[in-house]
Amino acid sequence: MKWFTPGDVARVAVFAALIAVLGLVPGVNLFGGLVPITAQTLGVMLAGLLLGSKRGALAVLVLLVLVAVGLPLLAGGRGGLVVFTQPSVGFLIGWLPGAFVTGWIAERGTRAGQAPSFVRLLVACLVGGMGAIYLFGIPLLAVIGDLSLGAAALSTLVFVPGDVIKAVVAASVTRGVQRAYPAAIPAAPGRRLGEEG
Incomplete structure (x- = not known):
């Protein structure tokens, strides 16, 4: 089975660009935090x-x-290897499992010809787009920011409402x-939209 089609490659590129464009919105460091809100x-x-x-x-x-090769695609025009040495690196790394987990949960809500419900999509975002990212971000913030794990976790509470x-x-x-476009619904591997799973 072909994993990627030319359309898939185009969509991946578009979403990488979308994430970069969202970086044009300046990051905000509230209360002197070590990690900007973006x-x-x-x-x-x-993407997930x-x-x-x-x-x-x-x-x-x-x-x-x-970003690693130096393009300034993160909020505030940041780029280069130096961003992977800063306290926010765990959150950047967490974007990978964050997108994966978000997508994985959403995919498993696609069955019987129905798109995932709003509730499932929201849960996918909360678990993947928040939980998985924080799971990587908080420990590395503690290590690089020279904080206790509890203090690092407490400092991330400012991110939660946003x-x-x-x-x-x-x-x-x-x-x-x-x-508007039902073909945009990703299904779990081995299951097409409309199949029982």
Whole structure:
């Protein structure tokens, strides 16, 4: 079975570009935090929901490779290997499993000819687009920021309201896209839309 078609490659490139464009919105460091609040996690969530687990993670990987080679694609015009030595690196790395987990949960809600429900899409974003990213981000923030794990976790609470809003927006946008273009619904591997799973 062919894993990637030319259309898949184009969609991966478009979503890598979307995440980069969301970086044009300046990051905000509230209360002197070590990690900026950015709009780019919205792109990570959308990549998982609309591309599925593997292709969504690949879109994130493409973006991170471009950042590593020096393109200023992160919020605030950041780029280069230096960003992978900063306290926010865990959150950047967490984008990969974040997109994958978001897509994986959404894919498994596609069955019996129906797109995943809004609730499933929202849960996918909360678990993948927030939980998985925080799972990587908090420990590395603690190590690189010279904080206790508890202090690092506490400092990320400022992200939660904005990330919940992004999750709601991503789920809402995805439902709209799926109604207008049902072929945009990623199905779990081995299952096509319309098959019982």
